[in-house]
Amino acid sequence: MTSPPGEGAAEGAAAGRTAEMRNQLSGTVSGSAVQARSIHGGVHIHAGPGTGPAAGLPPRQLPPRPAHFTDRSGPLAVIGEAAAAAGPGSLPIVVVAGAGGTGKTAVAVQALHQAAAMYPGGQLYAALGGFSPGGRNPPEMVIARWLRAFGICPAALPADPEEAAALFRSLTAAHPVAVLADDAADAGQVRALLPGAGLVVVTSRHQLASLITRDGAQLVRLGPLEGAAAAELAGRIIARPGTGQDVLAELARGCGQLPLAIRAAAARLATRPHLRIEQVTSELAAARHRLHVLDTPDQERFVTAAMQTSYDDLDEATARAYRLLSLHTGPDFTAGAAAALLDTDTSTAGELIAALSDASLLEETSPGRWGFHDLTGEHARETALRLDTAQERDAAAGRVIEHYLRASAAADLLVLPGRWRIAPAYGLPRLNPPAYASLAEALAWADTEQASLLQAQDTAKDLGQHTLAWQFADTMWGWAGHRHDYPAWQAVCQTAAASARACGDPRAEVFALVRLASCHLARGQVQNASAIAEQAIRTAQASGDRAGEGSAREHAAICAMENGDYHTAIAHSTRGLHCWRAITAHERAEALLERMLGRARAGLGDYQQAAAHLDTALAIFTRLDEQYHTARTLYVIAATRLAAGSGSQDAADAIRLLGQARPLMEAEDYPLSLSEILITLGEAHARTGNTSEARAALAEAAALQDQLGLPATHPARTRASALASKLANASAADPHEHHDG
Numbered sequence: 001m002t003s004p005p006g007e008g009a010a011e012g013a014a015a016g017r018t019a020e021m022r023n024q025l026s027g028t029v030s031g032s033a034v035q036a037r038s039i040h041g042g043v044h045i046h047a048g049p050g051t052g053p054a055a056g057l058p059p060r061q062l063p064p065r066p067a068h069f070t071d072r073s074g075p076l077a078v079i080g081e082a083a084a085a086a087g088p089g090s091l092p093i094v095v096v097a098g099a100g101g102t103g104k105t106a107v108a109v110q111a112l113h114q115a116a117a118m119y120p121g122g123q124l125y126a127a128l129g130g131f132s133p134g135g136r137n138p139p140e141m142v143i144a145r146w147l148r149a150f151g152i153c154p155a156a157l158p159a160d161p162e163e164a165a166a167l168f169r170s171l172t173a174a175h176p177v178a179v180l181a182d183d184a185a186d187a188g189q190v191r192a193l194l195p196g197a198g199l200v201v202v203t204s205r206h207q208l209a210s211l212i213t214r215d216g217a218q219l220v221r222l223g224p225l226e227g228a229a230a231a232e233l234a235g236r237i238i239a240r241p242g243t244g245q246d247v248l249a250e251l252a253r254g255c256g257q258l259p260l261a262i263r264a265a266a267a268r269l270a271t272r273p274h275l276r277i278e279q280v281t282s283e284l285a286a287a288r289h290r291l292h293v294l295d296t297p298d299q300e301r302f303v304t305a306a307m308q309t310s311y312d313d314l315d316e317a318t319a320r321a322y323r324l325l326s327l328h329t330g331p332d333f334t335a336g337a338a339a340a341l342l343d344t345d346t347s348t349a350g351e352l353i354a355a356l357s358d359a360s361l362l363e364e365t366s367p368g369r370w371g372f373h374d375l376t377g378e379h380a381r382e383t384a385l386r387l388d389t390a391q392e393r394d395a396a397a398g399r400v401i402e403h404y405l406r407a408s409a410a411a412d413l414l415v416l417p418g419r420w421r422i423a424p425a426y427g428l429p430r431l432n433p434p435a436y437a438s439l440a441e442a443l444a445w446a447d448t449e450q451a452s453l454l455q456a457q458d459t460a461k462d463l464g465q466h467t468l469a470w471q472f473a474d475t476m477w478g479w480a481g482h483r484h485d486y487p488a489w490q491a492v493c494q495t496a497a498a499s500a501r502a503c504g505d506p507r508a509e510v511f512a513l514v515r516l517a518s519c520h521l522a523r524g525q526v527q528n529a530s531a532i533a534e535q536a537i538r539t540a541q542a543s544g545d546r547a548g549e550g551s552a553r554e555h556a557a558i559c560a561m562e563n564g565d566y567h568t569a570i571a572h573s574t575r576g577l578h579c580w581r582a583i584t585a586h587e588r589a590e591a592l593l594e595r596m597l598g599r600a601r602a603g604l605g606d607y608q609q610a611a612a613h614l615d616t617a618l619a620i621f622t623r624l625d626e627q628y629h630t631a632r633t634l635y636v637i638a639a640t641r642l643a644a645g646s647g648s649q650d651a652a653d654a655i656r657l658l659g660q661a662r663p664l665m666e667a668e669d670y671p672l673s674l675s676e677i678l679i680t681l682g683e684a685h686a687r688t689g690n691t692s693e694a695r696a697a698l699a700e701a702a703a704l705q706d707q708l709g710l711p712a713t714h715p716a717r718t719r720a721s722a723l724a725s726k727l728a729n730a731s732a733a734d735p736h737e738h739h740d741g
Contacts, residue, residue, distance in 0.1 A: 058122030059149035062180060063365065065113050066106040068236045068263075071229035075220045079111035082218060083118050083199050089173065093190075093200045093215055097207045098222030100131070100375040101260035101303040104203040105182055107222060112178050112201060119198055121175030124149070126193065127331055130185030131205060131374055135458075137451065139192035140487045143168050145447075150175075153672065153708040154484040159523040161487060167711060169196040183374070187211040224257035233259060237266035238277070247277050254284040256302025260373055264306040267360035268313055283309045307379040310359050321352040322361055323388055324396045325372075326380030329404070329459045330452025332371030337452070340403035341396050369448075397459055401468050404449065404456040408475035410435040411442035415478030418588065418626075420547065422511055423474035446479040454488060461499050469499035473512045480519075490519045510540045510548035517555045521562070530559035550579035550589060557596050561603070569600040588629075591620035595633055598640070607644040614640065627664045628673075634661035635677050642684060651687035658684065672716065675704040679719050682727075691727055698723055 075096060082092040096104045116123060126142045129135060140161035147157055147164060150171055158164045173196030181202045184190050187210040190202050194215075202208065202217070211217045225233065230252035231245055238248075255261035265280055287305035311322060324341050325333070333341075339349035353370055356362040361380075362370045372380060384393060405425040413426065414436055436442040446453070453476060460469035473496030480489040493516035500508035513536035520529035536552035539545075553576035560569035573596045580589045598613035614637045621629040638654040638661070658681045665674045682697035701720055710717050 057151075058120065058175070058177075059146075060123050061125040061149065062112055062116075062123045062178075063105075063109050063125065066103075066109060068233060069106060069110050070233040070236065070259075071225060072103070072107050072110070072222075075107050075222060076111050076114070078218060078220050079108070079199075079201060080114060083115040083178075086118075086176075086199060089197050091194065091197055091200065093194075093202065093211065093217035094220060095202045095204065095208050095211060095217050096220045096222055097204050100205060101256075101258040101373075102222045102224065103259035104222055106259065107220075108180050108182065108201045108203050112180055112199075115178060115199060119176055119178040121172060121177040121198065122150075124177055124179045124195075125182065126180070127182050128184050128189055129331065130183045130189065132183065132331065135455070136185060136189065138487060139189060140164065141450075141485060142193055144483075144485050144487075147171070148483070151709045153710070154482055156708060156710045156714050157484045159484070159486050165192060169194070172196040172198055184208065187214075191215065225252070225259060225262075227252070227257065230255070230257035230259075230262060234262050234266045237263060238269045240269075240273075240277075243277065247281075251277055251281045251284075254281045254288075254302075255306050258302055260375060261303045261306035263360045264310045264376075267358060268310055271358045280309065283312075303375050304379055307361070307376055310361055311379070311383065314355070314359065318352055318355045321349075322356055322380050323384035324393075325353075325356070325362070326377050326384055327393060327397050328400060328452070329397070329455040330449070332365040332369045333452065334369055336407075337400055337403055338370075340399045343396070343399060394463055397463060398465060398468070401456045401460045401465065404453055405468060405471055405475055407435065407449070408446065408453060408472070408479070411446050412475050412478040414439055414442045415482065419477075420551070420586065420589065421474055422507060423471035425471045425475055443479065443482055446476070447483070450479075450485070450488065454492065457492060457495055461495055464502075466499035466503035467505070470496040470503070470505070470508045470512055472496060473515050477515065484522070486519055486523050490516065490523075493519055506539050506543035507545050507548060510536045510543075510545055510552060513539065514548070514551045514555055517552075517559075521555070521558060526559050526562045530556065530563075533559060546579045546583045547586070550576045550593075553579065554589075554593055554596065557593075557600070561596075561600060564603070566600045566603040569603075570597060573597045573600065587620050587624060588626065591617045591624075591626075591629065591633075594620070595636060599636060602640045602643060607640060610640055611637070628668045628670065631661040631664035631668065631677070632673065634658070634664075635673075635680065638684070639680055642680070642687065646687075648688050651684045654684040655681065655688075671704040671708055672710075675701040675708075675716055675720075678704070679716070679723060682723050686723065686727060686730070691730060694723070694727055698727070 079094050079096075082094050086092050096108055098104050112123060124146050126146075127137060128142075129137045143161070143164050144157060147168055148154065152167070152171075158167055176198040177195050178198055179193065179195060179200045181190050181193055181200060184202050184204040184206075186206070187208045190200070190208065190211060194200060202211070207219055207221075208217070212219055224230065227249055231248040234248045234252050234255075235243060235245075251265060252262055255265050265284060269275055269277060269280060284305050287308045288301050311319060314322060321338070321342055325338055328337060328341060335346050335350040335353060338353055339346045342349055342352065344352075353362060357364060357370065361372075361376055363373060365371045371377075402425075405423075406428055409423065409425040409428075412421075436445060453472065457469050457472040460466070460472075473493050476489070476492055480486075480492070493512055496512035497509055497516060500506075500512050513532055517529045517532040517536065520526075520532060533552050533556040537549055537556060540549035540552055553572040557569040557572035557576065560566070560572060573593045577590055577593045577597075580586050580593070594613045594617040598610045598617065601607070601610035601613060614633060618630065618633045618637065621633055634657045638657040641650045641654045641657070644650060658677055661677050662674070662681070665677055678697045678701035682694040682701065685691070685694035685697060698720060701716075705714070705716055705720065712718075712721075
């Protein structure tokens with residue numbers, strides 16, 4: 001694959017919208033312009049075949065069945081009956097509510113695995129973070145991830161959160177799903193995630209009364225295990241045949257018969273065969289007494305006592321790891337992130353993680369990833385606050401923030417290798433071999449680490465490490481362009497701009513503002529984007545940042561194009577070219593602006609000047625071996641030819657140009673862009689009267705759109721439908737229509 005397009009240029013404006021190929025040239029040019037791999041002209045979006053139900057592979061996102069799961073027959077029966085009683089189009093909701101440590105998630109996971117066969121549409125999971133120190137997981141981000149899991153290509157994701165939620169409901173109405181909304185803070189957080197049909201199980205420390213009264217949810221209250229079941233759980237984990245039930249029962253009572261506390265206490269005994277059960281029971285009683293003196297609530301006292309006795313049993317290095325790992329910025333982490341926090345190598349970090357996992361102080365959330373139960377994490381953080389200095393804690397947080405910056409920079413270098421960058425984080429990754437084997441692997445890493453990346457930036461801002469915080473707007477740029485997660489990307493850009501101002505770096509501020517403008521464009525908020533682009537221009541001019549001004553003017557030009565103000569678009573594009581040419585030559589940026597000028601001139605009907613600008617852009621992209629942009633420019637030239645004339649020669653020229661563009665785009669493997677080329681090819685063939693070739697091109701475009709899972713409302717679909725109607729009308733009007741080339 002050749003180098004991807006540009007440096008943050010905004011040609012085409014909004015991803016999934018109609019900016020780039022909007023009907024600015026003629027009635028024949030419309031539809032999605034951002035096409036594959038693009039938030040705007042400088043970033044584009046690769047969308048391969050779907051992997052959700054549309055492709056025959058429904059998502060299976062539930063965590064694994066919990067080990068040593070014991071009893072809970074009553075709650076399991078309630079959820080099982082709700083699933084069995086559900087009819088077509090129904091949506092039973094069950095709320096599993098209880099204090100921390102009662103095993104709410106384990107019950108929900110176990111029940112949904114048992115009901116999996118009833119929901120062939122798939123199983124969806126979201127950790128909502130309702131009581132997490134990292135904050136809540138916004139519903140719009142959850143919906144975006146779920147839609148991608150259903151095989152909806154990023155370019156087809158609606159920018160508006162309400163539209164995305166509506167698409168999710170429509171999709172799941174036809175494919176009922178089982179949903180686990182884990183750790184919800186309130187009913188509103190859940191209500192935004194309800195599918196069109198299926199089964200929803202919610203876990204929360206609250207009973208979510210409005211979800212029960214308004215949405216008909218059933219409530220399952222979860223408390224401690226019954227005595228026999230609690231002893232059974234302890235015995236299964238400790239695995240010492242012949243142990244008396246009274247001894248196990250006493251240990252379980254010392255843990256308040258809470259599954260989380262039992263697991264922590266039993267894990268010590270399972271890994272230390274010479275440690276007596278009675279000794280652990282005694283230690284738990286002593287720890288509870290200390291907490292009673294501190295006026296700790298009863299149920300919390302049992303869990304905290306179990307955590308404290310397990311912590312006291314750790315060696316110094318493992319205890320330090322327990323404390324510092326609780327400072328991690330996201331919900332879970334790899335050994336690499338742990339190594340950064342602990343300031344050690346990955347192998348040593350892995351050994352420390354294994355020791356904490358053996359002690360049931362860490363949970364393996366998925367293969368190769370670990371995290372804390374929320375109560376365990378609270379204990380670890382409180383311990384870190386008592387025993388580690390603020391300097392030590394901030395240094396650990398800074399190391400993991402830098403880890404995520406470097407890792408995201410390495411991924412971005414593979415996703416968009418040729419674009420304009422300014423973040424210092426790229427220094428080390430540029431000197432090392434690629435950290436990822438492929439583009440798909442780099443994007444998969446960013447998908448997995450999204451929550452950690454976002455929280456790393458927030459942590460950097462909160463700690464006053466603003467020089468780190470703003471860089472995420474650079475290192476996450478390629479991922480944002482591919483995934484179209486605009487709520488997340490907007491938050492990143494806003495934080496970056498504020499941090500750049502806080503550390504007095506106008507160049508970084510302009511960079512962040514330009515990306516924020518692109519996000520508003522992608523969401524259809526042209527007025528906001530225009531105001532931000534103008535602010536970026538003023539800031540760049542005041543600081544003498546010619547590159548920043550050039551990029552900002554490109555975005556201002558796109559805003560003008562969106563408003564049909566071609567004269568202003570030409571003015572901004574021309575001044576943007578002057579900015580780039582005043583510094584070290586940056587031909588790609590110049591070519592993008594030349595193409596912008598071509599589109600604007602065509603919008604004014606000045607096709608001769610448009611052709612000159614487009615030919616210049618084509619020559620540069622060809623010389624740079626930018627196959628994607630070469631194909632895209634050929635496409636724009638062809639559309640301009642069709643707009644400029646009505647004769648068969650203009651259509652023949654367009655067919656020739658699109659014939660050159662097609663193999664280039666096929667080689668780049670961007671099916672949405674290719675479908676746009678094919679639709680325009682069909683329009684050109686229809687212009688010549690060759691309806692047979694027009695239908696063939698249209699059929700290929702439709703197949704690509706089906707592969708991508710584009711909804712009927714997507715601009716590419718509507719263009720294809722319009723052409724199909726035109727061909728049908730032509731066939732009905734002229735039974736002797738032209739059928740051969």
